[in-house]
Amino acid sequence: MSKFARDFWIRIGLPFLGIAAIGYWLAQKLTAINSLQTFKVLNIVGLSFDAAGILFLSHFVLRNPRLLKFAIGPVAEYTSAFFVAIPVGVMVSVHFGPGGPSHDLVQNIIYSTPVMFVMVASTMFFGRFVLSGDDLLIKDSEERVNYLGAFFLVAGIVTQLVAAVQDLYL
Secondary structure (H helix, E strand, O other): OOHHHHHHHHHHHHHHHHHHHHHHHHHHHHHOOOOOOHHHHHHHHHHHHHHHHHHHHOHHHHHOHHHHHHHHHHHHHHHHHHHHHHHHHHHHHHHHOOOOOOHHHHHHHHOOHHHHHHHHHHHHHHHHHHOOOOOOOOOOHHHHHHHHHHHHHHHHHHHHHHHHHHHHHO
16 A cells, blocks of 8 residues: 555545544434424534634634644644534435434435535635645644634534524524
């Protein structure tokens, strides 16, 4: 196996598959709930984004150079992968896993506009702000971690607003 292939599997492939397996398991748990409500699931997703954004924007991380390097490196990679791989695992589960009372609702949630938007935006953001290389949009580590935190915070707020509107009107 080449060095590139080994590095890919260790750094990206295996963690992505592990996180997707968590998404598969999570979908199985959600489909088993009899009275699942969309707005509650979206609210939890939004709070998860908010927590990631606050982690990246905290001054504790920004003031410590070692933590800043760690935050913009492995933490940013796995956090971004988390918000892409979990929905992928849920998608696999709703198509190939066993059904349950809330199967159709989980399928509607995973293919909803906020979830799809965040998956696409996370993937694009990941390539331009997180991965190392010469093609980074912003070179300064502190500025990159600020943008990453702002992205997660805004995505969380928008997802929670969608959940609030669904709670009011559905």
